Amino acid sequence: MTTTPSVNRTAPKPWQWLVLALGLCLLLFVLVAEVIAPAVRESSTPSVPPAAAPDTALVQRGAYLARLGNCAQCHTARGGADYAGGNALLTPFGRVYPGNLTPHPTTGLGAWSAADFRRAMHQGIRPDGRVLNPAFPYTSYTRITQSDSDALFAFLRSLPAVDAPHRAHELPWPLGTQTALTAWRWLHFSEAPDSPGITEADTGPSARRGAALVQGLGHCAECHTPRNRLGGLRSSQAWSGALMPDGLWYAPALNDNTEAGVAGWDTADIATLLTHGQRRQAYVAGPMAEVVRNSTQYLNAADAESIALYLQTLAPATPAAVKSPAIADTTPSSPLGAKIYENQCAQCHGKQGEGVADAYPALAGNRSVLMGNTNNLTLTVLRGGYGPSTSGKPQPHGMPPYQLSLSDAEVAAVLSFIRKSWGNAAAPVTEFDINKIRNSPIR
Ligand code: HEC
Ligand code: HEC
Ligand code: HEC
Numbered sequence: 462m463t464t465t466p467s468v469n470r471t472a473p474k475p476w477q478w479l480v481l482a483l484g485l486c487l488l489l490f491v492l493v494a495e496v497i498a499p500a501v502r503e504s505s506t507p508s509v510p511p512a513a514a515p516d517t518a519l520v521q522r523g524a525y526l527a528r529l530g531n532c533a534q535c536h537t538a539r540g541g542a543d544y545a546g547g548n549a550l551l552t553p554f555g556r557v558y559p560g561n562l563t564p565h566p567t568t569g570l571g572a573w574s575a576a577d578f579r580r581a582m583h584q585g586i587r588p589d590g591r592v593l594n595p596a597f598p599y600t601s602y603t604r605i606t607q608s609d610s611d612a613l614f615a616f617l618r619s620l621p622a623v624d625a626p627h628r629a630h631e632l633p634w635p636l637g638t639q640t641a642l643t644a645w646r647w648l649h650f651s652e653a654p655d656s657p658g659i660t661e662a663d664t665g666p667s668a669r670r671g672a673a674l675v676q677g678l679g680h681c682a683e684c685h686t687p688r689n690r691l692g693g694l695r696s697s698q699a700w701s702g703a704l705m706p707d708g709l710w711y712a713p714a715l716n717d718n719t720e721a722g723v724a725g726w727d728t729a730d731i732a733t734l735l736t737h738g739q740r741r742q743a744y745v746a747g748p749m750a751e752v753v754r755n756s757t758q759y760l761n762a763a764d765a766e767s768i769a770l771y772l773q774t775l776a777p778a779t780p781a782a783v784k785s786p787a788i789a790d791t792t793p794s795s796p797l798g799a800k801i802y803e804n805q806c807a808q809c810h811g812k813q814g815e816g817v818a819d820a821y822p823a824l825a826g827n828r829s830v831l832m833g834n835t836n837n838l839t840l841t842v843l844r845g846g847y848g849p850s851t852s853g854k855p856q857p858h859g860m861p862p863y864q865l866s867l868s869d870a871e872v873a874a875v876l877s878f879i880r881k882s883w884g885n886a887a888a889p890v891t892e893f894d895i896n897k898i899r900n901s902p903i904r
Contacts (some may be wrong), residue, residue, distance in 0.1 A: 523616025530678040531756040535559040545623035555632035557596040565622040579610040592642045604653040604677035650692030666763045671771025684712040707903045710747045712835040722776030731769035737853035745824045754849035798878025814883045823884035869895040
């Protein structure tokens, strides 16, 4: 027996109405979910940028945290779009390129969920399971809390999506391989335990909060703690000072008051150094000037004070080992150095190396001048120096570069002179020391 189609073309039966109604409800529900709950679907529909206004308070907190973590420093190329990928980072093993953090669906983080992002920050692992190169300082960022990670991610999602593909790292085989990275992690990386959010746990400024900021998002150890041959941080020598990977700038010891330790300082002075870039004799320079320019100048008062309180705990609070300028102790180390100083430097730094308050650093009794490592002095004289422009110090004075006007022997002579005058008593600098830095291919 055959069923005639006409039978089915009669008026719908009640159960068919029910199916239709349910279908419509479902459709309506999907539409509503599209409009009112885009956040819920964030991870499953990456190509749709957040349409509804994201939680502005969360985004603002994320923007603040991005500055604290100085993400833009590495993830923004010179002249490029913000956070769309950075210039090559020189590591002792090769060049590594920081990728695109904007929400572009294919070249950025558009397809990532908040959980994916947290995993990258906390464990250094991408959503596709690949482990990340530790030139991305997740060795410090691992301390990030869930809520800070979510705020940072919300901020990054709020950026305009930029189509900027990753550049391939330039690492000799097998250094960039997943096997090598996995081995490295096994030796040098430990995931931080989940900590209660520092932001929530501490109400006022505290050394504990400062520790979380310095060791976590601030990633200060990445420069101020020495590394072993494989590039792992030597935790047993934490904060004891290190040459930067380019072999040029020296990040002085934060646990030694004759280098960058601030144990004897007022908390307010330390906070000012971090937010304005200069305080008393300390004038930040080189990579630290970048840190102040892009990151620490934006610290709010409570966070700056917290960091100051923590930094004070790093070195024993002995009376500052820095000597005050002796009255007339000017036995010059060489007549050449004295002559250059008189002609080229004294107009700013003073006849007795006394400097000018809030403008030119004193060189007499200045620990940066007396430090064992003389790279920073040499770089300052060869390349000149400008402090970071900050809201507290918008137009810092600068120092001209001398690489064209002074020879290696002359730079060595003037530096040896300032290290031995006005009560200063540090070892001389050799022509060879200057030559090494002048001829470095790295700018
Ligand atoms: C010192 C430089 C540096 C800083 C500072 C830095 N990053 Fe990176 N980041 C890198 C490098 C290099 C990579 C590439 C690592 C790789 O591909 O193995 C990277 C990769 C990433 C990735 C993985 C991207 C991808 O598609 O694989 C994320 C996410 C990330 N960074 C987020 C951040 C955030 C958020 C901050 C600020 C809190 C930050 N980074 C600060 C250097 C840096
Ligand atoms: C990119 C590398 C880098 C990072 C990250 C970094 N520093 Fe530095 N820091 C340096 C270098 C290089 C110097 C030496 C130049 C100078 O004296 O300013 C320095 C100097 C300092 C000084 C001494 C300044 C002076 O002039 O006496 C202090 C204090 C300091 N850093 C604190 C910090 C703190 C706190 C952090 C984390 C928020 C930090 N640094 C992160 C590289 C870095
Ligand atoms: C036009 C004024 C000017 C002249 C001339 C000048 N300097 Fe400077 N010097 C400065 C300023 C400003 C700074 C701080 C730079 C900074 O913040 O990075 C500085 C920094 C320094 C530092 C680093 C001090 C520290 O605390 O980190 C040394 C060393 C130094 N100068 C030596 C010299 C020598 C040697 C000469 C002569 C060959 C010289 N300067 C000429 C203005 C000058």
